[in-house]
Amino acid sequence: MKHFTLVLAALTTTAAAQITCIDDPGLMAPDSVCINFENEVIGALANPYVVPGVTFSSPIGMGINDVSQWAADGTAVSNFTLHNASSHVMSMPFVDITIVFDEPVDMFVLGWFDANYSGNEVRVYDAAGLLLGTCEPQLGLPGGCCAAYVGAQSTSFNIKSVVVHPATHDDWYSIDNLYFHNDTVGSGYCFPTNNSTGSPAFIAAAGSDIVAQDNFRLQASSLPSGEFGYFLAGQGQ
Secondary structure (H helix, E strand, O other), X not given: OHHHHHHHHHXXXXXXXXXXXXXXXXXXXXXXXXXXXXXXXXXXXXXXXXXXXXXXXOOOOEEEEEOOOOOOEOOOEOOEEEEOOOOOOOOOOOOOEEEEEEEEEEEEEEEEEOOOOOOXXXXXXXXXXXXXXXXXXXXXXXXXXXXXXXXXXXXXXXEEEEEEEOOOOOOOOEEEEEEEEEOOOOOOOOOOOOOOOOOOOEEEEEEOOOHHHOOEEEEEEOOOOOOXXXXXXXXXX
């Protein structure tokens, strides 16, 4: 029994060592994607909330609030931010926000508004649900003065999900400016409007853009029930 316990501890340590914590979007790969919430409307969102490449969810709902009146605005967060409540009002309890990437990433960083409690952390998982490690944002003073970037870099494209975990349920927080880097092909150039599901549909590309490798696919997601994707190609946008 003692031998088994020691082996388990060693495995856990090895898994956690797969990531390095980062706190600066300047460390991200040049072709990273950035998601902010400036095009949303203050108030409740669909839960889960789906945008190209990422799904956000929480046990109590998702919403957009405005932090422009706080000193933290313009740092790691700006104007509209995402929080775990089904309205524009940040109210207790403050619980986890789960972020799931459509395709595994090797690095990400996000802005955490009002990170002033020790124990606030992002928990990083692979596709099998194995905890790769945790990272804590730099703490600031209470009262909405501060925000900080927090994220992680892996040795491979194995980060599938992130849980943004507040240390306490009675201190507000929200997130903004999520940067992530994956090995998908191409980049989006416009944002669709909502369809009858209440959310927009998306196109994602994966594989290789080298024709000889014969490994390229397009996928349409978040479509209304019974509908299908219809892809058109052209030389320009």
